[in-house]
Amino acid sequence: MQLTLKNILPTYFEQGRKQNSGIWGKDLHFSNGDLIKIVAPSGTGKTSLIHFLYRMRIDFEGSIFYDNKPLKHFSNEEIANLRRNQLSVVLQDMRLFGEQTLFQNLEIKRQLNPFHPPEKIAEMAERLGIATRLNAPAKNCSYGEQQRAVIIRALLQPFDFLLMDEPFSHLDEANARKAMELIMEEVQLRRAGVIFAELERVDFFPATQFIHL
Amino acid sequence: MSLSYKPIQPLLQTSGNASSRWFSYIGLGVGVLLLLCSVQMFVNIQKLLKEGSIRKDGHDYVSITKIITNETMGQPEKNLFHEPDIEDVKKQPFIEGVSPLISNDFRVKLSAGNMLPFSTDMFLESLDNAFIDTIPPNFQWQPGQQEIPLILSSDFLEIYNVFAPGQGLPQVSKETAMGIPVQITCYGRAFEENQFSGRIVAFSDRVNSVLVPKSFLLWANEQFGNKTTLQASRLFLKLKDANDPQLIQYLDAKGYKINRDKTLLGRNKIILQAIFSGLGVFGILVVILALMLFSFYLQLVIARSKESLQLLLTLGYSPRWLSKNVSGKFIPVYVFIVLAALGCTQIIQWAFHRFVMFGRPELSSFVHWLVLLIAVSLIALSATVNYRMVKGLLNKLY
Structure with missing residues (x-):
């Protein structure tokens, strides 16, 4: 899948932001296999960018295209299709169903478009060290546990691009490395691209391209 | 797609405000009964007063x-x-x-x-x-x-x-x-x-x-x-x-x-038709009120479950599929209510034919096909109205 950004800027940013940014106001083109690391200090619009790309917000100027189709022209039904088949996301604020167990949360996502069988949930949880927490309601889990569940959730569906917004903010380096390892396996399995937005350089992400926001 | 609604159902907060749901069910039942009976009586009058002239x-x-x-x-x-x-x-x-x-x-x-x-x-x-x-x-x-x-x-x-x-x-x-x-x-x-x-x-x-x-x-x-x-x-x-x-x-x-x-019969017919038209219109009003009450209830359910629904949409659930399942959950209740009203209408018609009209041949003990048609249309109407409303509300969550 082709992802194209054309001169985008959040409507709530001043035009001057375009000058020093590798993304705002630029024309960029990404495709499957690209591993993009976006390094962005706080307040530079990292979360905004991920939300724009996932069409959770549309308050930006310029255009985003998926396979040459402007994202703004997608119907709600087409957006649902895109999120189900081609675009996966790890959001910074996690968003789990608090009353449901981690397993239920994962199964709700998995059944939508099963890329893996249900057994894969336990296997992945085991690798990331949350297997014993699968039957606990999400609201009773720590941020670190929730974050690992959210990462697994993003890997249960097919995708061409994986969007990640500070996916390891609540994890220590050892757990973050394990998570990254799993993510890269799954990305390679799908020959997908990654857009990974993080505060600092994370040296264990094999980026093909660095961009400063 | 073998997508199951079962894991989704607990995410909807349907438990609260059960009284307004029950009121709307009862209202719907009464309204549909009035409407069906009026239509049946209207048909009876037409049949009875067609006879008896040179x-x-x-x-x-x-x-x-x-x-x-x-x-x-x-x-x-x-x-x-x-x-x-x-x-x-x-x-x-x-x-x-x-x-x-x-x-x-x-x-x-x-x-x-x-x-x-x-x-x-x-x-x-x-x-x-x-x-x-x-x-x-x-x-x-x-x-x-x-x-x-x-x-x-x-x-x-x-x-x-x-x-x-x-x-x-x-x-x-x-x-x-x-x-x-x-x-x-x-x-x-x-x-x-x-x-x-x-x-x-x-x-x-x-x-x-x-x-x-x-x-x-x-x-x-x-x-x-x-x-x-x-x-x-x-x-x-x-x-x-x-x-x-x-x-x-x-x-x-x-x-x-x-x-x-x-035309003496005809004059009675005008009065009878007016009475049953009035009852029928009243029945339609009650049905509309009940549907509105139910739509308020559905709106409340969606407002209370807004975060869950929003997350489902974020995860990639289709608004069409969700609307179909959320509103579809109530269809069996609707079918039951309308069938119950239809059953009552059938009993009333049978009793009317048997005990009031003493089995006059121009009448039937069974409800007229028009009444059946209206009952089916009412089910279709309420299902469509609910589906469209839920879909409209879900689309606003994007």
Whole structure:
């Protein structure tokens, strides 16, 4: 899948932001296999960018295209299709169903478009060290546990691009490395691209391209 | 896609505000019952009041006159039907045919010749043959023909037989009456006498008159009469249904009166239909209110579950699939309510037919297909309304 950004800027940013940014106001083109690391200090619009790309917000100027189709022209039904088949996301604020167990949360996502069988949930949880927490309601889990569940959730569906917004903010380096390892396996399995937005350089992400926001 | 709604269902907060949901269910049940019963009764009335009038070829025949009031009494012009009146009557969709009763415009005397010492001033009328119930083949007249065939109202013979003994006259049977030759004397413009012989060829139960062939009366009015335009004191109407409320309203509005009121049933029909229309409209209102109440309940469910629904959409659940499943969850309840109301309607109809109408053959113990159709449409309507509303609300969550 082709992802194209054309001169985008959040409507709530001043035009001057375009000058020093590798993304705002630029024309960029990404495709499957690209591993993009976006390094962005706080307040530079990292979360905004991920939300724009996932069409959770549309308050930006310029255009985003998926396979040459402007994202703004997608119907709600087409957006649902895109999120189900081609675009996966790890959001910074996690968003789990608090009353449901981690397993239920994962199964709700998995059944939508099963890329893996249900057994894969336990296997992945085991690798990331949350297997014993699968039957606990999400609201009773720590941020670190929730974050690992959210990462697994993003890997249960097919995708061409994986969007990640500070996916390891609540994890220590050892757990973050394990998570990254799993993510890269799954990305390679799908020959997908990654857009990974993080505060600092994370040296264990094999980026093909660095961009400063 | 074997997508299951089961894990999604607990995410919707449907438990709160159960009372408004139950009120809307009850309201819907009552409203649907009222509506279905009204429609069924409407059908019953139509069926019951179609019977009981004199029919020829499945039509009703009635004659109408203008109502003679104190104001119009001295002015025959106002009590006659003129050409525009007749045209207007013809235009009405519920009137299939109109024939004016043309009457003689000259003096006519009738006597029984030598056989009975009976003589009277008389009137003659004529009507299109299609409107007469008994037409023998010899009911014809050509200029120059001396004998005029007559069709007499059966009532007239009865009246004669009632007063004949008191006058010293013999009572006669229909057959005898048809054998008696009568003398018809027409007086011309200069009071000259023109003699014809007449013979009764048939009796009519429908037309209250002395009928002669139209060709004779047109000829005689031209020969002996004074007027040139067509005027009639009576109109004969061919109707689909003499009890049609539209007809009665039209006649009342025009100030026309039907002879021998065959429309009495029709007047009751108007009242009954009005009552059941009122009930039906009330039923529709209750159904609408119940659907609205339920839609408020659904809106509340969606507002309370907004975060979960939003997350489902973020995860990639299709708004169409979600709307179908969220609103579809209530369809079995709707089907149950409408079927329960339909069942009650069926019981009421059966009891009405059995105990109120004593099994009259024109009615059925089963509900009319129209009632079934309405029940099915109501289920479809409520499902569609709910689906569209949920989808609209979900699309706002993007």
